[in-house]
Structure formats: structure tokens, C-alpha cells
Amino acid sequence: MFKVFTRAAGIAALSLVALGLVACGESSEEKATKKVCAATSEISAQLKKLETVAISSSLVTEIKTGAETIGKSVGEIKSAAPDLPTANKEQFEGATKTFQAELASLLATTVKASAGGEAALKSAEPQIKASLSKLSNDYKTAFEGLKCS
Numbered sequence: 001m002f003k004v005f006t007r008a009a010g011i012a013a014l015s016l017v018a019l020g021l022v023a024c025g026e027s028s029e030e031k032a033t034k035k036v037c038a039a040t041s042e043i044s045a046q047l048k049k050l051e052t053v054a055i056s057s058s059l060v061t062e063i064k065t066g067a068e069t070i071g072k073s074v075g076e077i078k079s080a081a082p083d084l085p086t087a088n089k090e091q092f093e094g095a096t097k098t099f100q101a102e103l104a105s106l107l108a109t110t111v112k113a114s115a116g117g118e119a120a121l122k123s124a125e126p127q128i129k130a131s132l133s134k135l136s137n138d139y140k141t142a143f144e145g146l147k148c149s
Contacts (some may be wrong), residue, residue, distance in 0.1 A: 007078075011132070028083040028085065029083055029085050030080075031080075031083065032080040032081070032083035032084045033080075033084060033085070033148075034145075035077075035079075035080040036076070036077050036080050036081075036084065036092070036111065036148075037148035038076075039073040039074070039076040040073070040077070040139075040143045040148055041148065042069065042070075042073045042141060043070050043073045043074070044139065046066045046069050046070050046073075047066075047070075047135065047136045047139055047147075049062075049066060050062070050063060050066045050132055050135075051132050052137060055121050055125045055128065056118065056121070057114075057118050057123055059110065059114070059121060059128075059133045060110055060111060060114040060121075063106065063107065063110050064107070066099070066101055067107055069139075070103060071103075073141060074096060074099065074100060074101055077092065077096060081093060081096075085143070091141075091142075092142070092143070094142065095138075095142030096142065098138055098140050098142065099135070099138050099139060102131070102134055102135045102138050103135060105131060106131040106132060106135055107130070109124065109127055109128060109131055110128055110131075111126075113127075113128065
């Protein structure tokens with residue numbers, strides 16, 4: 001009976017070691033792609049949230065909070081970019097710059113409009129909504145090549 005237990009324990013230990021080696025075998029490109037996919041998923045969630053935000057006095061705070069979260073995700077993408085597959089590197093570097101510029105433009109427009117109060121925000125609503133739409137489209141264009149699931 002003891003011999004059967006020892007054999008079963010040995011097989012279980014070997015299985016765990018093999019599983020551990022398989023998990024460690026992930027390439028730097030695969031790790032970078034997973035990191036970028038997680039970051040783009042967060043960006044997508046924030047953009048969806050921002051697109052549904054009502055024009056009100058809390059808009060500036062919500063856009064700033066969303067932009068900070070997006071900024072962190074863009075930072076993760078930038079840190080992973082050197083390890084991405086060569087075919088994707090240039091595409092993501094250019095797309096990230098465009099995306100950041102559009103995000104900065106959205107923030108500037110919103111902050112400027114908010115200085116005039118809620119009435120100014122309401123009158124700037126078409127411009128703010130257009131900026132959000134452009135930001136969302138830029139995001140999709142920038143990161144659709146990743147094929148994240």
C-alpha cells in the first residue's frame with residue numbers, strides 16, 4: 001500500500017513540475033501581447049464608460065478619472081511595446097502617439113468648457129461627444145491588429 005502511495009505521489013510531483021515548466025516557457029512576445037491585451041481591454045472599458053457619461057458638472061471629474069486610467073494603460077502598452085512581435089511594434093508606437101494626442105485634446109476641450117460652468121459644457125456637448133467618438137475610433141484603429149480575445 002505504501003508503495004502505491006509513493007508512486008502516485010511521484011507521478012503527481014512530476015506532473016506539477018512539467019506543468020510549471022510549460023507555464024515558464026511563455027515567450028517575451030507572448031507575455032507582452034497578453035499585457036497589451038489586458039491594457040487595451042481596460043482602455044475599451046473606460047471609453048465605453050466615457051461615451052455614456054451625461055453632460056453635467058461631474059463630467060470633468062469623470063473624464064479626468066477615465067483619462068488617468070487610460071493613461072496608466074497606455075503606459076503599460078508602452079512598456080510592453082519593445083517585446084511585441086516585430087510586425088506590431090511600429091504600428092503600436094504610431095497609434096499610441098495619435099491616441100494620446102486625441103485624449104489630451106478631449107481633456108483640454110472639456111476643461112476649457114467647464115470653466116464657463118454647466119451651460120458652457122452643454123453648448124460644448126457636440127464637440128465633446130465628437131472628441132469621444134474620435135478617441136474611440138482611434139483606439140479601435142490603433143489596437144485592432146492585436147487580435148486580443
